[in-house]
Structures are given as structure tokens and as C-alpha cells.
Amino acid sequence: MPNLTRRGLFGLCAGSAAVQALGAVVKPVRITDVDLFRINIPVSDAEAAAGLMHQYDVAKIVTDAGVSGYSFAGAPARMLPAVKEVLVGKDLFNVDMQLREGLGNWGGVEHAVWDAIGKISGQPVCKLLGAPKDRVTAYLTCVWRGPSDQQQVPYRDQVEMAVKFKGMKIRVWRPNPMDDVEVCRLIKQATGKDFKLMFDRTAHAPITAGQRVWDFETGLKVAKGLQKAGAYWLEEPFAREDYDTPAKLASMVDILITGGEGYSSLEPYRQCLLHKTYDILQPDGRNSGGIFRCRQVGILAASFHVPCILHGTMGLMLAGWLQATLAIGSPLQEVALITPPLLPEEQWAPGLKVLKSKHMFQFDNGDLVAPPYPGIGLDVDEDALARYRVKDLRDK
Amino acid sequence: MPTRRGLLRGSALALTMPLLDSVRAVAAEVKRVRITDVESFSIRIPGGGGRDQMQNFAYGVSRVHTDAGVTDTAFLPCPDDLLRRWVKPTLLGQDLFAIDRHVAALQALRGESGVQSWSGVEHAMWDAVGRIANRPVAKLLGGARDKLRVYRTTVWPYSEAALARKPLIESDQQEVAYDTQAKFAAHLKASGFTGMKIRAWRPKPMDDVDAVGAIRAAVGPDFKIMLDRTAVRPGWVWDYPTALEVCRGLEKHDAYWVEEPFDGHDIYGPARLAAEVDILITGGELGKSTYEFLEFLVNKTYDVLQPDTRICGGIWMARKIAVLAESFGVPCIQHGTASLALAGYIQAGCAMNNCGWQEIIGGPNLPQEQWEPARKLVRTPDVFRIENGYIYLPELPGLGLDLNEDALKEYRTRA
Numbered sequence: 001m002p003n004l005t006r007r008g009l010f011g012l013c014a015g016s017a018a019v020q021a022l023g024a025v026v027k028p029v030r031i032t033d034v035d036l037f038r039i040n041i042p043v044s045d046a047e048a049a050a051g052l053m054h055q056y057d058v059a060k061i062v063t064d065a066g067v068s069g070y071s072f073a074g075a076p077a078r079m080l081p082a083v084k085e086v087l088v089g090k091d092l093f094n095v096d097m098q099l100r101e102g103l104g105n106w107g108g109v110e111h112a113v114w115d116a117i118g119k120i121s122g123q124p125v126c127k128l129l130g131a132p133k134d135r136v137t138a139y140l141t142c143v144w145r146g147p148s149d150q151q152q153v154p155y156r157d158q159v160e161m162a163v164k165f166k167g168m169k170i171r172v173w174r175p176n177p178m179d180d181v182e183v184c185r186l187i188k189q190a191t192g193k194d195f196k197l198m199f200d201r202t203a204h205a206p207i208t209a210g211q212r213v214w215d216f217e218t219g220l221k222v223a224k225g226l227q228k229a230g231a232y233w234l235e236e237p238f239a240r241e242d243y244d245t246p247a248k249l250a251s252m253v254d255i256l257i258t259g260g261e262g263y264s265s266l267e268p269y270r271q272c273l274l275h276k277t278y279d280i281l282q283p284d285g286r287n288s289g290g291i292f293r294c295r296q297v298g299i300l301a302a303s304f305h306v307p308c309i310l311h312g313t314m315g316l317m318l319a320g321w322l323q324a325t326l327a328i329g330s331p332l333q334e335v336a337l338i339t340p341p342l343l344p345e346e347q348w349a350p351g352l353k354v355l356k357s358k359h360m361f362q363f364d365n366g367d368l369v370a371p372p373y374p375g376i377g378l379d380v381d382e383d384a385l386a387r388y389r390v391k392d393l394r395d396k
Numbered sequence: 397m398p399t400r401r402g403l404l405r406g407s408a409l410a411l412t413m414p415l416l417d418s419v420r421a422v423a424a425e426v427k428r429v430r431i432t433d434v435e436s437f438s439i440r441i442p443g444g445g446g447r448d449q450m451q452n453f454a455y456g457v458s459r460v461h462t463d464a465g466v467t468d469t470a471f472l473p474c475p476d477d478l479l480r481r482w483v484k485p486t487l488l489g490q491d492l493f494a495i496d497r498h499v500a501a502l503q504a505l506r507g508e509s510g511v512q513s514w515s516g517v518e519h520a521m522w523d524a525v526g527r528i529a530n531r532p533v534a535k536l537l538g539g540a541r542d543k544l545r546v547y548r549t550t551v552w553p554y555s556e557a558a559l560a561r562k563p564l565i566e567s568d569q570q571e572v573a574y575d576t577q578a579k580f581a582a583h584l585k586a587s588g589f590t591g592m593k594i595r596a597w598r599p600k601p602m603d604d605v606d607a608v609g610a611i612r613a614a615v616g617p618d619f620k621i622m623l624d625r626t627a628v629r630p631g632w633v634w635d636y637p638t639a640l641e642v643c644r645g646l647e648k649h650d651a652y653w654v655e656e657p658f659d660g661h662d663i664y665g666p667a668r669l670a671a672e673v674d675i676l677i678t679g680g681e682l683g684k685s686t687y688e689f690l691e692f693l694v695n696k697t698y699d700v701l702q703p704d705t706r707i708c709g710g711i712w713m714a715r716k717i718a719v720l721a722e723s724f725g726v727p728c729i730q731h732g733t734a735s736l737a738l739a740g741y742i743q744a745g746c747a748m749n750n751c752g753w754q755e756i757i758g759g760p761n762l763p764q765e766q767w768e769p770a771r772k773l774v775r776t777p778d779v780f781r782i783e784n785g786y787i788y789l790p791e792l793p794g795l796g797l798d799l800n801e802d803a804l805k806e807y808r809t810r811a
Contacts, residue, residue, distance in 0.1 A: 094538075094541075096538035123529055131497070132494060266722065300723050302686065
């Protein structure tokens with residue numbers, strides 16, 4: 001397996017390609033190997049308990065061009081034989097072909113394929129897919145530690161977190177959802193008209209907190225309450241398989257009704273658009289099948305004049321999501337899940353140990369800025385990856 | 397609950413950053429590539445006349461220059477006025493790669509028809525993107541396939557006598573004997589091709605059905621035959637019963653599709669026909685936006701969408717339309733062109749997983765014969781590789797043309 005130096009890698013990229021003499025035949029780049037492994041970056045017990053992100057499932061795509069692509073939103077190591085079956089020996093650049101052969105089952109692995117494509121092309125992935133934007137406004141989704149329904153969280157803590165940002169999303173999971181409506185009122189009172197405050201019901205997920213999927217009456221009552229209190233959107237108020245009830249709600253209220261993180265092929269998105277299920281489509285950068293699928297959903301949504309704002313993620317995983325968001329030109333990027341009182345950079349700090357760059361992502365006045373590096377924009381330190389690789393999953 | 401300050405005392409952030417700063421050699425950042433100039437001009441390769449009417453000697457060319465030192469070319473023109481007043485002011489100094497943004501900007505300025513006319517520049521921009529990335533454009537846009545089946549759209553030119561008639565309209569093919577069409581189809585098949593399209597413009601529509609019958613008899617079962625009514629271009633539009641009768645007749649000869657049986661902007665007529673017959677009903681070459689194609693899809697207007705990668709606004713727009721079609725489970729088989737202009741079409745088609753064919757439009761000759769004059773403009777042995785009825789994605793970066801700059805300069809006729 002060729003082990004390319006960084007100098008060698010970037011020699012392959014834009015600088016040299018730009019001045020390349022015409023006539024040089026472009027050889028297909030083949031995927032020669034795939035690796036899936038977990039890294040565990042050492043942190044103290046207190047830091048781990050506080051929610052610092054220190055474990056990632058890494059996907060590595062090795063190519064015969066001497067360049068490897070990485071994703072930190074990879075798949076469990078046990079999937080390796082199946083992933084290899086789909087990818088090894090294939091033309092790296094034929095992503096559509098790979099998706100049809102099953103790559104979409106591991107959307108985070110697809111990010112590593114694009115990382116290699118971007119590195120070989122000497123460009124950030126978003127530039128190869130239309131690149132309408134160089135930056136995107138970030139909003140934070142905050143979930144406090146403790147019971148998932150958040151009923152333990154003092155309202156004032158949620159207000160204090162909100163005032164630090166331009167936008168925030170919190171759960172609407174409290175047993176009495178009108179309590180969350182009251183939180184909405186307090187936060188908007190503290191942050192003002194322009195602050196974007198979103199609420200996430202997360203479809204069936206509150207079942208884990210002993211609740212049920214809302215009936216229409218509850219959804220309508222909460223949506224009207226949130227609307228009155230100045231919320232920006234209400235996310236997944238009903239079941240994911242239900243295309244009609246969110247549409248009915250969206251037609252009856254002014255607050256935006258959003259959803260779409262749970263779908264893994266184009267068809268459910270098409271159904272959502274045909275049924276007018278959501279005012280905003282929210283494909284997930286991994287669940288949907290990856291960067292290319294998100295780009296496809298973005299194209300589909302745009303043709304229906306519906307915004308496409310990705311469901312988010314955090315830490316090093318965010319790299320692939322951000323490329324898709326910038327390629328689509330979405331107005332917002334979710335940064336999730338942040339565990340207050342930690343701020344994103346603090347929560348993700350351990351991840352810096354596997355990068356050579358100073359920053360994981362650059363925030364500028366509330367915006368996430370397009371990373372300046374090729375691929376999905378992470379300058380990965382391969383030695384550090386080897387150092388933190390979990391040899392035996394029991395070690396983690 | 398721990399405070400942030402407490403957590404960070406001795407945390408990973410404090411530990412890692414100062415230590416690593418000194419040893420971090422940050423990777424090279426990607427430099428933005430800017431467009432420095434855009435031009436469009438004509439070239440005329442010496443020759444032509446007689447049988448050479450079926451060959452391409454004249455081209456409009458669009459070129460994009462960048463500060464990365466690459467100059468990139470598409471063999472589709474951009475009108476001078478549009479270039480000077482709108483395209484240049486929109487593009488000069490801008491990020492080459494932000495094609496989606498540039499399309500939107502030009503759409504805002506000039507509407508969809510404006511976007512249609514600039515697509516030569518859009519193709520040239522993709523040529524630049526591909527050359528800088530050192531990849532064929534198709535590989536950057538999904539990479540669904542490395543070759544496309546070719547079908548030859550064959551339009552027989554007028555006889556000398558017909559050329560003298562006024563007013564001269566396009567040939568409706570009524571002077572062409574069925575046997576002539578059948579013999580050429582057999583020649584195509586013998587040359588490895590697996591499909592042919594002819595016009596369905598004859599004054600008596602069932603005559604075209606008979607022509608297909610003659611072709612089928614000549615080529616046997618394993619050869620696709622398509623009919624192109626071309627919407628309003630014959631000068632009169634079929635009524636529904638006529639279209640139905642033609643389709644039923646064509647089904648008996650196992651024809652593959654009927655293209656644009658009604659007005660090209662008719663959403664409902666083709667849908668009604670497609671629901672009633674088995675033969676595929678296709679269309680869409682005049683569509684200029686994703687919204688128009690969405691209407692076709694939602695209303696089940698066509699069984700196959702056929703965006704034209706020039707008319708729709710370019711490679712990127714065609715790629716978007718293919719995604720829409722894919723989500724509806726509808727094939728997206730691009731409307732075709734000929735000779736060097738094919739370069740962008742091949743790239744777009746090979747990026748789409750629902751595009752199985754590439755149309756090449758011309759007279760009763762082979763595509764290779766048609767683009768023979770253009771060999772003077774390229775350094776490769778042939779313009780495109782055609783084998784066993786497939787046209788191959790060139791193994792060259794960008795749009796895949798390795799141009800002879802000296803020849804381009806020599807044959808240039810207009811600034």
C-alpha cells in the first residue's frame with residue numbers, strides 16, 4: 001500500500017494539474033483497500049462524562065493514486081467485508097455506480113470516497129458539486145445531560161445557552177409540551193426577533209422517554225403555541241412514514257414544519273415533496289446515503305422550491321455534512337448535539353489531536369466557513385490515527 | 397453539573413493546542429481559481445460541399461481563461477451581445493467552480509432563454525474544472541458509466557431539385573424511399589450500431605410507419621428504431637387520433653419510441669398517449685429549467701425525458717434534470733448533437749445513471765465520417781472513440797478533447 005507524504009499528495013493536486021500539458025491520458029483511480037476502525041482519543045473520566053467527543057468510527061479508502069480518503073462518520077468494523085465487496089477494485093470516481101451497488105448503506109463511508117476524490121482533484125468536494133456557497137450560518141442543537149425529555153433542565157439554563165448564538169434548536173420532549181412552548185417564549189424574550197429558535201419533536205424518538213408520537217390535535221396545539229411564541233420551525237412532529245399529517249399541519253400554521261432525517265433513498269423525499277409534507281427537507285449527511293445523495297435531495301427540493309437544510313452532526317463527522325451543505329447552498333447548517341455548558345469547539349477538542357491543522361472548522365461571526373483544504377476539508381494526521389486506533393474494541 | 401471552566405481546566409483543548417502548534421505543518425490550502433476572460437469565436441475548416449454537407453466544417457467556439465493557467469474550450473458558441481453585456485460581467489473575476497451560483501445569477505439577469513444561449517461558456521467552464529481536477533467531468537458529477545450506446549438520428553438532406561423550391565422548409569423525408577432508409581439501417585447495424593432514429597414528418601403519417609416496417613425487415617429484431625415527430629417543427633401538429641394510430645402501427649413493428657408527438661410544451665397530450673400505448677413516448681429537448689421537467693414528471697408527460705445539454709442551460713442543468721428524473725424512476729436520455737459539440741453531452745451522459753444512450757444527429761453516414769474534418773483540430777487519432785455501437789468517455793481531463801491550438805488559430809474566422 002503506497003504511503004504518500006503530504007508533500008507528495010499535494011503535488012498531485014491543483015497546482016500541478018493546472019499546468020499539465022494537454023494530452024496526458026487520465027487513468028482511472030482504483031480503490032485498492034478499505035479500512036474501518038475505531039479511534040479512542042484519551043480523555044479524562046471527567047471529560048468523557050462531560051460529553052467531550054473522543055471516539056470516532058473511521059473509514060479509510062486507499063487508492064492506487066497513492067492518496068487515501070478519510071471519514072470520521074464511518075461504519076462499524078464488522079461491516080468491513082461488505083464494504084470491501086462494494087468498493088475494492090472499483091473506479092474511485094464512479095460514486096453513482098458505487099451507490100447503486102450498496103455504498104449508500106454506509107453513507108459515512110461515502111464521505112471517505114469523496115475525500116479521496118477531492119484530494120486527487122485538488123479541490124474541496126463542494127467545489128466539484130456546484131459550490132454555490134463558501135459559508136453557511138450555523139445553528140446549535142443543544143441537548144442537556146440527564147433524562148432525554150429535558151424536564152430536568154431549568155428554563156433559565158436554556159435561555160443562557162441561547163443568548164450565546166444566532167440560532168439554536170432544542171427538544172420539545174417535555175411530558176407537557178406546553179412547557180417547551182413557555183421556554184420558547186422566554187428564550188425569544190431574551191434573544192430578540194432575529195434569533196432563530198427551532199424545536200425538535202424527533203418523530204417517534206420520544207417513545208424512549210415513555211411518550212407516544214403526537215396525535216394531530218397535540219401537534220396543532222404545540223405548533224400554534226410555538227408560532228405565537230416566535231419559534232422558527234417545528235421538526236418531525238409526527239411519524240416519519242406519515243407524509244400526510246405534517247402536510248395538513250403545515251397548511252394550517254405559519255410556523256415551518258420540517259423533517260426528513262430518517263430517509264435513506266430518493267423516493268421518500270420525492271413523496272414528501274409531492275405530498276407537501278414539509279416546508280424544509282432535512283436529509284441526514286449519513287443516513288441519506290452520503291454527500292452525493294444529499295446533493296441529489298437538494299436538487300430535487302430546489303425544483304419544488306423547498307429549502308434543503310441538512311440534519312446535522314458534530315465533531316470530525318461534520319466535515320462531510322458541511323461539504324454537502326455548501327454544495328447545495330443551504331442557508332443553515334445544524335451543529336448537533338451539543339451538551340451544555342460545553343461549546344462546540346470545547347466538546348470537539350480531542351478531535352484536534354488527529355488533525356495537523358489548528359482548527360477543525362472555522363467559525364466566523366456565527367458562520368461555518370468552507371475549509372481551505374481539498375477533499376472533505378480535514379488535514380488528517382495518519383500517525384495520530386495509528387496511535388489512537390482501538391486494537392480491540394474491549395479497550396474502548 | 398460541571399461548569400465549562402471546571403471542565404476545561406486541564407482538558408484536551410488546553411493540552412493539545414499549544415503542544416502541537418509548533419510541529420504542525422499545515423497542508424497546502426486550495427487556491428481559488430478565478431475566471432480572467434471569456435471569448436467566443438467561429439472556426440471554419442477548409443472543405444465542404446457536395447456529399448460533405450453531411451460533415452461538420454464550421455463551429456462556434458466558447459473559451460474560458462483562468463488564473464490557473466488553463467484555457468478551456470467548448471464547441472458551442474455564445475452570441476456576442478450576450479457575452480459582452482451579461483456573461484462577461486457576471487463571470488469575470490469569479491470563482492470558476494461556483495457554476496451553480498453563476499447559472500443562478502445569469503438566470504436572474506436573463507431568464508431561462510438567456511441561460512440557454514450561454515451554455516457554450518458553461519461547457520467550457522466544466523472543461524476548465526475537469527482539467528484543473530485532472531479528471532473527466534463525468535467523474536466529478538457522479539461517474540455512473542464509462543460509455544453510452546449510440547443511436548444515429550438520420551435525416552436525409554434534400555435533393556438538388558427540392559433545394560430550389562421556395563419557401564424552403566426542412567426535409568420531411570417524403571422524397572426518401574423506404575428502401576433507402578432500410579439499407580442505411582442495415583449498414584448501421586453492420587457497423588456495430590444498435591439504434592437509429594428517423595423523422596416522422598411525412599405528410600401521410602402512416603407512411604412513416606411503413607418506413608419503420610421496411611427498416612425492421614432489414615435489420616431484424618435486435619435493433620432499436622425510434623421515430624421523431626419533433627413537436628411543431630414539421631409545421632403541423634398531429635391530432636390525438638393520428639398519434640394513436642401511428643403508435644399502434646409502430647408497436648406492430650416493435651419500434652422503441654415516438655418523440656414529441658405533440659407540441660413540445662404540451663404537458664397533458666403526451667401523458668394521455670403514453671397511458672394508452674405500450675411504445676415509449678419521449679420528449680423534453682426544449683425544456684429550459686428543472687421546473688419545466690418537474691411538470692413533465694409530475695404529470696407523467698413522457699416515459700423518457702430528453703433534455704438537451706445545450707438548450708437546458710448546460711451540463712450542470714442536465715445533471716440536475718437527470719436527478720429529478722431518477723427520483724421519479726424515469727430514464728433521462730439526452731437529446732443529441734453532432735461532432736465536437738458532443739464532448740459536453742458525453743460527459744453529462746456518463747455522469748447520469750439513467751442515461752443509456754447518446755444520440756448523434758446527422759445524415760446517412762456514420763458519426764466517424766461526419767466528424768472527419770474535425771480530426772484536424774485534435775491531437776488524438778480520432779475525435780471520439782466509437783466501438784461496437786458505444787461511444788466512450790474519453791480518457792482525458794475536462795470535456796475530453798485534446799485540441800491542436802495551431803489548427804484552432806489557423807481556422808479561426810471571427811473574433
